[in-house]
Amino acid sequence: MKNDAANEYIARMTEAQGIVLGSPVYFADLTPEMKALIDRAGFVSVANGGMYRNKVGASLAPFRRSGAMHTIDSMNHFFLSAEIIIVGRAISVGREKGDVEKDEEGLQWVQNLGRRMAWALKRLHA
Secondary structure (H helix, E strand, C coil): CCCCHHHHHHHHHHHCCEEEEECCCECCECCHHHHHHHHHHHHHHHHCCCCCCCCEEEEEEEECCCCHHHHHHHHHHHHHHCCCEEEEEEEEECCCCCCHHHCHHHHHHHHHHHHHHHHHHHHHHC
16 A cells, blocks of 8 residues: 555664664553554565664553563564564553653663663664
């Protein structure tokens, strides 16, 4: 499909040095939209000789009660399959809109993850 957003995301992932995937946790898993993107981007990568190889990746997952690590694992499996260097992950707790912004520890994880990603990208592309 010409107006399919996944095609745009895949093009951006191809151009980027780093990829951050994030998905809220619904029913202890990532969203169907994220799974569809992972599957499509993965098949495109395989068909093009591993075009994401040696990019830097990180995953994010806000959750309420459970499923955060399963969601992170699902996104990291894409990174591992595509030979993307994983620099870490961050999770945050929230139920209602805006709750994640109040999770001070979760926000600290995200900030540290951003610093780690920047550090790795500098070393790989200096």
